[in-house]
Amino acid sequence: MNIIMLGPPGAGKGTQAKRLEAEIHYPHIASGDLLRDIRKEDSPLARQVQGYMDRGDYVPDDLMIKIVLDRLDQPDTQNGFILDGFPRTAAQAEALQAELAKEGRQVELVLYVTAPRDVLVQRIGSRISCPNCHAIYNAYTKPPRVDSICDVCGHIVERRTDEDLNVLATRLEAYARQTQPLVDHFREKGILVQIDGSLPMDEVEAQVDAAAGMPELR
């Protein structure tokens, strides 16, 4: 099954996508993680990507589309994938659907994870992550077992440079203007399931599992 995770920063799409990956074994492809890996390089492209991200702006469509479609060309995605953070614009959605259609593939499920703005702001304010393996933690509710050390790979965890609350305002604005319209687009196609990301974790997980495991109930 080809799944898209849609929703504002901090709603919990990444956390749910990683959990789904472990359950259903489709690769979790997070556009932000692909960009953060590019940023680690010493190249003009890396500096360009860093500029957009640190301001909270979206990376331009042509660049973003190339990065993600190249990833979707890899053989591990052929039976299914969990795409997290892409598409974020109408142009990205069109490019993705056109490319998949060429290969007889299509998006089958869109998990739209939402939460009120105050919850997003509070979560982003306390989110920490691993720059090496991209595991996600929360300083208060889900800290690493050993202080500042990633449970998964042992690297030192950190706050993302774009998690500053001033930058978050720009990210939320970009989301509202460019990404929110995609909700209606996918809802009209009949493939969108809305998940309340502000519920306790086990209830969010149950909603995601119901949507991903039983597509015939949609």
Ligand code: ADP
């Ligand atoms: P979040 O979902 O918490 O906003 P991400 O890691 O998905 O975090 O994205 C971080 C940043 O990477 C975004 O603010 C943006 O600059 C860039 N980015 C990620 N995905 C896209 C995309 N599909 N189109 C444009 N920019 C993107």
